[in-house]
Amino acid sequence: MNQPLQSSRPVQSLIPTPGKRIVFCDFDGTITQQDTFIDVANRLVPEIWGPLQKQMFAFEITLHEAVSRMVAAIESKHYPDIIAGAKSYPLRSGFGDFVRFLKSETIPLVVVSGGLQDVVESALEAHRSGITNIHAAQIDDSAEHLRIHCEFESKTEIVAKAKVMEQYIPENGTLDAVLIGDSLTDLELALQVPLVFARDRLAQYLRERDRAYIPWEDFSDVQAYLAQRWALQEVGAKV
Numbered sequence: 524m525n526q527p528l529q530s531s532r533p534v535q536s537l538i539p540t541p542g543k544r545i546v547f548c549d550f551d552g553t554i555t556q557q558d559t560f561i562d563v564a565n566r567l568v569p570e571i572w573g574p575l576q577k578q579m580f581a582f583e584i585t586l587h588e589a590v591s592r593m594v595a596a597i598e599s600k601h602y603p604d605i606i607a608g609a610k611s612y613p614l615r616s617g618f619g620d621f622v623r624f625l626k627s628e629t630i631p632l633v634v635v636s637g638g639l640q641d642v643v644e645s646a647l648e649a650h651r652s653g654i655t656n657i658h659a660a661q662i663d664d665s666a667e668h669l670r671i672h673c674e675f676e677s678k679t680e681i682v683a684k685a686k687v688m689e690q691y692i693p694e695n696g697t698l699d700a701v702l703i704g705d706s707l708t709d710l711e712l713a714l715q716v717p718l719v720f721a722r723d724r725l726a727q728y729l730r731e732r733d734r735a736y737i738p739w740e741d742f743s744d745v746q747a748y749l750a751q752r753w754a755l756q757e758v759g760a761k762v
């Protein structure tokens with residue numbers, strides 16, 4: 524004869540309810556092997572960008588100030604070449620397979636970049652159908668020098684990635700968000716999501732803040748970890 528379940532905790536609390544899965548992925552230095560935004564700055568306005576970059580990475584000035592001043596130093600006539608050059612940057616190994624993996628799992632992949640929307644769109648054209656959305660900075664090239672802006676601007680960042688995430692939180696629900704990143708533009712969002720894949724400067728900043736992260740080298744590492752995590756969550760949900 525079946526006995527009623529005796530437990531001091533409600534059964535519901537034993538079942539993981541992780542929220543809606545979503546993957547946020549940085550572009551420069553994450554999907555690309557090289558930071559294309561920094562490469563453009565180093566090529567076109569090295570004398571301006573050198574000191575700005577040092578101050579920015581040391582948190583002496585905001586990302587907003589550093590990026591705005593750097594972009595404003597670039598003449599608009601260079602903009603077509605900047606976009607055309609986007610396709611020449613090699614992508615990190617495993618990215619194509621990772622895009623297909625997320626699509627097969629029907630998990631949204633959102634690219635969030637502190638760089639330029641036109642550059643990111645151009646570089647990812649071949650993978651675009653597997654990417655849910657790309658959020659990055661917009662460029663106005665109608666004046667002599669470039670101007671940068673974004674609908675997700677904050678006081679400290681041109682593209683505030685944490686603000687982008689807010690758009691995806693379901694009504695009456697939560698997100699089980701993953702962030703994949705490499706540097707300063709990812710830090711604010713990294714502090715707000717439950718699972719972070721970090722390399723390079725982002726890993727260093729998280730270590731300095733005693734925050735957990737998963738180190739990674741290429742997208743096959745990320746895919747293997749997530750496939751296992753999600754499979755375990757499915758098993759847990761059935762227990």
Ligand SMILES: [Mg+2]
Nearest residue numbers: 549551552706
């Ligand atoms: Mg980056």
